[in-house]
Amino acid sequence: MSITLSHAASIAKAQYEDIRKSFNTEAVSFCAHYHERSGLPSEIPAHYHEYIELIYVIEGTFVATVSGRDFVLSGGDLLIVNANEPHSFYRKAESKFICLQFDPFLLFSSIRTSFEARFIMPFIISCSSPQRVVKKAELDTTSIPGLIQNVQNEYSQKDYGYELSVRSDICRIFLWFLRKWRAQGLEMEMKESVRNEDIERLEKVLEYIDQNYMNTVSADKMAKLCNMSYSYFSRFFKASVGRSFSEYLTYVRVTEAEKRLISTGKSISQIAYETGFTNASYFITQFKRYRNMTPKKFKQRLFNEDISLETPDDIEIVSTYASR
Incomplete structure (x- = not known):
């Protein structure tokens, strides 16, 4: 089943999701959801949206298909889905996970600059990430699991100033990705039409x-x-x-x-x-x-x-x- 489809073909088969409308969010450009064990397996059909999405599996097994490729995640693994990438999910009954979704422009400071754009645009115009899944063994020595958990807690509790806390943690998560990929000599794979x-x-x-x-x-x-x-x-x-x-x-x-x-x-x-x-x-x-x-x-x-x-x-x- 791990057949790589073209980005355009995958998009054509996926349903567009307007996250702002479907979640009716407040004046924020992100959302976080904690999914407990459901008792039954469940499937989310192919869809795409303008948000970047992170899936952090706490325990159990989670299967994702992103741009035509299959990925199996276990407890402690992290999946990244870029903006406008078609994806579908299948969660086993025993799985627990956190889903973070946010507007890529959240990564801009209050003053948008072309300097920042060099770091952010790859997540919008790329057709894949250098590393789609980060395994538990690598994440355990980092602050990433704690940052993800904190985003979830802040979003669910919505204490005064939670928006600032969430934005700060998300920026730290993506700074970690950018530095890691740069140190490994990895680059985002751009769409063929982008020069x-x-x-x-x-x-x-x-x-x-x-x-x-x-x-x-x-x-x-x-x-x-x-x-x-x-x-x-x-x-x-x-x-x-x-x-x-x-x-x-x-x-x-x-x-x-x-x-x-x-x-x-x-x-x-x-x-x-x-x-x-x-x-x-x-x-x-x-x-x-x-x-x-x-x-x-x-x-x-x-x-x-x-x-x-x-x-x-x-x-x-x-x-x-x-x-x-």
């Missing part, structure tokens, strides 16, 4: 967006910056980043708006204008789409204010936009 010059072009685009998100930034202009046609650039960006150009631009603007909501007393309209949104109505709609709450509720939640009801202003602005 080094394409990665350099992509870094230029990410850097341009970070410096100009508050202005009008069009896909057509970015295509010219990369010396590509509009259609080729659109396909290339989506395949590389896992999001369309407009989705990524909106993501950057929303994260920049979050900073202003936290650190300033500016109005929603001011923040919308400063982060490149055409008006407050559209800003609120997009913010709610990405964070499952309005900007006002996000700020109230952060400072432990009463969030039982949406404010009339929020409802009126969103309703006005929706009725257009």
Whole structure:
């Protein structure tokens, strides 16, 4: 059964999973789940999503098929699945495991840079990892099992500031992977369509967006910056980043708006204008789409204010936009 399928063929047979929608997560870009013994074996059919996924087996046997290849994990083993890789799972009745799923862009600092992109993009645009499974014997001498357990505990308890703790632990986990692979002389296996010059072009685009998100930034202009046609650039960006150009631009603007909501007393309209949104109505709609709450509720939640009801202003602005 261990037949390697092409990435495209595997994707075609897999079901897309929108993790944000399926788990209805709060204003976070990760989730963690602890799976106890089920009493019966179970199977998760082939699917893929935009999140990186880690499976850490605590005990028992866990079988995974990733991009057409089969892997058998035992207690103490760790599996890594890159963003947009098709995968399916079969868990034995006695197995216990932790599943971590997170947006690759969680690895960016609050200020995204092309420097960071060199480390993060391989996990998004690669077709496989240098080492798919890390065995218990290797992990036992590291801090990785403890970090994974801590992510699970923080996510389940959701104490004040748990988001910072989870992000810190996930970054430490992936720093360990990057240093380990570099020391072993291993490299991520890129998709055949991705060339080094394409990665350099992509870094230029990410850097341009970070410096100009508050202005009008069009896909057509970015295509010219990369010396590509509009259609080729659109396909290339989506395949590389896992999001369309407009989705990524909106993501950057929303994260920049979050900073202003936290650190300033500016109005929603001011923040919308400063982060490149055409008006407050559209800003609120997009913010709610990405964070499952309005900007006002996000700020109230952060400072432990009463969030039982949406404010009339929020409802009126969103309703006005929706009725257009």
